[in-house]
Amino acid sequence: MTTKVDGQTPGAEEPGRRRNASGQRKRAGTTRHRVLTPLVQESTPAIIARKLHDAIANGDFPPGSQLTESGLAADLGVSRGPLREAMQRLTAEGLLVSHRNRGLFVVSMEEDDIRDMYVARTAVERAAVEQVIAHGDPAAVDALGEAVEAMREFIDEPNSVGMAEADMRFHQTLVEHAESQRLSRLHETILVETRMCLRAMRGTYSSGKERIDEHQALVDAIAAGDAGRADELMIAHMADGLRRLIGDGPEAGDLAAAGS
Template identity: 85%
Template sequence: MTVAITVDGDDPGVDGPGGRRTTSHQGKRGGSTRRRVLTPLVQESTPAIIARKLHNAIANGDFPPGSQLTESGLAADLGVSRGPLREAMQRLTAEGLLVSHRNRGLFVVSMERDDIRDMYVARTAVERAAVQQVIAHREPEAVAALDEAVDAMRAFVDEPNGAGMAEADMGFHQTLVELAESQRLSRLHETILVETRMCLRAMRGTYSSGKERIDEHQALVDAIAAGDSAKADALMIEHMADGLRRLIGDGDDAGDLTASGS
């Protein structure tokens, strides 16, 4: 039996103030199903929760590049057994955030020159693709969201090398990739997100002007808003090359994203 229930406007599920809606509830004998309002809960496994905590700790600099992680110490800190902890650490090893040295243990990846270049090659590929997808979608809301992300950076214009500016900068790039509406691009970006944050911390102290840092991002947004794919692509490549130069120096190939490691 199907029972029709009329909901008045003050109910949270109503379409608008004073509006009315009929919602069907399915009885024992079947019939029409009601519209789903709430999404199912996602149950995280213990290893997944531990992996996320380790991700955050590495991203925040609590475990610097090259530092050793011991099972006994982490298990005590987290209050977990070594089984799920070991599984979580295996996940991070598969992602490249932890490296295993024989007879020595597990260490946070060291962001050496070649590691940084490789990470920027991957970032550039993902974000160039994201830019083209955002332009192809031609959604005004996307441009508005990117403008808001730049505005968030403007709040730190007087602190070009501060933690707030670095976080707002990262937020801009996260927003850009999310707006591409590609699960695979987002997944790829997520895998290099921690290393990106590590690099942004290392990049502090290299910017002399907050305005210039912000203007770089605004120029990219303007090119996207204009639908100028070629200009936006060129700006993204130069933006990434500039970041690479700031991290590894001013050598002849410092900003060359195609150069092989030495």
């Protein structure tokens, strides 16, 4: 025997009510905005590679220094299998170089290496500027403006670690807002070398204001949608950085062709 409440069987719904509820769920599903991103589990080699990236970027392993499997395996508490895979990744990225019968070494970052890195970086960041302007997203301009404000905190310390980190965060923000996975991967590949160069560049700035104004001018051009002006500023900015590292000789040649 089934008991009815108010003339209806418990749990039963009228067809119209079921359809309405289903429609409400569908509508709710289509309008819901994702707040959290899916979790991504890293493999052991990926974690090791990231730790090595950080150590090289922070100067714990200076340019030209040798890395040994036995020492790293002991430091990290891992077996040599995943360590080798991680080191192979860094070798493929160009951060480690293999010398026959000698072992693996951190890239030397000689003048040719530095110039080559700036050619690649200029190409990536010019493309990023173009994409950010094409998207016309006000959030990108806001994020870049916030990155410049973070640099202003170190206006009286133009050659400090804080300024160098804020400077690089600006460029990371730029590439992130290009919304291109491939540009981001390319930029990440040269990210550690960029950090190494920025550390070397620390003592070359006499004015924090000038350093900040360069970045603000680029933000203003992007905000105005002036692709030509933004491109010119990016080329000049990269050329200035290269000159600060290797001087005004022939190796500091024209970067305008990068990314054209």
